[in-house]
Amino acid sequence: MNKTKDKQLNRPRVGFFIIGIILLASSLRAPVTSVGPLVGMIREGLGISNTTVGMLTMLPLLAFALVSPMAAKISRKFGRDRTIFFSLIVLTFGIILRSMNGIETFLLGTVLLGFAIAIGNVLLPAIIKESFVTRIGLMTGVYAASMNLSSAIASGITVPLASISWLGWQGALGAFGLLSLTALLFWIPKGEIKATNEENSDMNTKKSSGLWKSTLAWKITLFMGLQSLIFYSIIAWFPEILQQKGMTAASAGWMIALMQFTLLPFTFIIPIIAGKMESQRLLVAMTAGLFFLGISGVTFSSPVLIPLWMISIGIASGSAFSLSMMFFGLKTRNSNEAAEMSGMAQSVGYLLAAFGPLLFGLLKDVTGDWTTPLAFLMATSVLLFIFGMGAGKKIEI
Known part of the structure; x- marks a missing residue:
């Protein structure tokens, strides 16, 4: 059976x-x-x-x-x-x-x-x-x-x-x-x-329309959305930010490539680890912490350390994406509910992802510097931690 x-x-x-x-x-x-x-x-x-x-x-x-x-x-x-x-x-x-x-x-x-x-x-x-x-x-x-x-x-x-x-x-x-x-x-x-x-x-x-009324489903959805917002904002704007910090366009591009290649092994490893854990809160805390560390490092530290911060963001990005995908399967009762959960989370998530870079650019235009939009991403990392702790808690299916 x-x-x-x-x-x-x-x-x-x-x-x-x-x-x-x-x-x-x-x-x-x-x-x-x-x-x-x-x-x-x-x-x-x-x-x-x-x-x-x-x-x-x-x-x-x-x-x-x-x-x-x-x-x-x-x-x-x-x-x-x-x-x-x-x-x-x-x-x-x-x-x-x-x-x-x-x-x-x-x-x-x-x-x-x-x-x-x-x-x-x-x-x-x-x-x-x-x-x-x-x-x-x-x-x-x-x-x-x-x-x-x-x-x-x-x-x-x-x-x-x-x-x-x-x-x-x-x-x-x-x-x-x-x-x-x-x-x-x-x-x-x-x-x-x-x-x-x-x-x-x-x-x-069975249909699972009740997911839209579920507190857990909304925590998973917001975790998915916030990590998407951070990732696509970084992809869209960090090349320009890094050039403002003195990098050439080619070097800035390589920093984005470094981030993307760093996340690759973690998209494979994190789901295996998460699948063996009853609660994924430790992984959530690590992910949000690395996002915050990497973004604040790019914002405030010396340009010499930027490769280190991009590696930190890359680990966080791979972990966040993989945890989002894992939550769809781990926190649902059957494949139909997993599809419903995936649809709900990705609908809201990609809507946030679409407008996140736009808001990031708007904050730059309003304030005239990159500190405020980067602080916005740091605050988003804190929200990612809050909703992720709810999404990653041990539940009885």
Whole structure:
């Protein structure tokens, strides 16, 4: 009765399934993070303003916020395999459309790929909850590391790809359609993985709309949202802040790369550790503390120590993201509730992430310096600690 669902699959199918999860996870970050390094080329190629570029970078996050609450309902109606399969088709089409030379196609393609990525973002934790009951930590680590590795690689290779004359920025963005197309082959509908007993099957068909009234669900949601706000604000603004502190543009870019590569091992390790703990409060305290330490270090200390502070922020970012994903599985009763929880948290989370960098920039414009917006991030780290302590406490499922 308490056998693990992953035992239902034979070894070759388990391996095939895990590869599919890795490819799906890799497809969910690269199409978004590949845009940043090409902003100048895109602005020049499309003849648009900086304000329009800013709106383009917000669009995927707003799409995540809009579609995330619907993903679980769509999945219940059509089945997870089919839902992911068709979302990957939409993702591939959106990537191709975005890489055509026109502002209208760029906008439409960006919206479509944002919708598709939102579906995958929400359903992946539910798939792990359903199919790898005793390996939630390990498999969360696998897909979280895959997402962040593809994100870092995408940030690094887009400019070299765009410098190839016959590719240009359009070809560099379109190249990531090959990744989603490959993932598509692993998600051709084969029938859903069934629950191991009637009781679990019944639970997985129940709706979990009560989550929106749950104090625990809101603590998890706010933890997810606040860590997203911090991460995307840092990605958007720290290169300019570091240049103001005397770094060259290239050095500032390498500091962001250092942060992203530092977080990679922690996106894999933290879920495994968290899965073995009844309470994750110690990990939450470490995460919030490292965020606060790193941001305050960048704000007040010597520029010589900036690599140390970026490593601190990188560890915190990897830990915070992984804990968010783990909470969806650890703090829910079944895969359907995990999908609902994931949808709720990612909807609010990416809405905060979309407007966080905007608020950060507004504070800079109002005050005329970087200290106030950085203090805002430090205060956000304190809130992350407060809500994370509630999300990470031991509960009885």
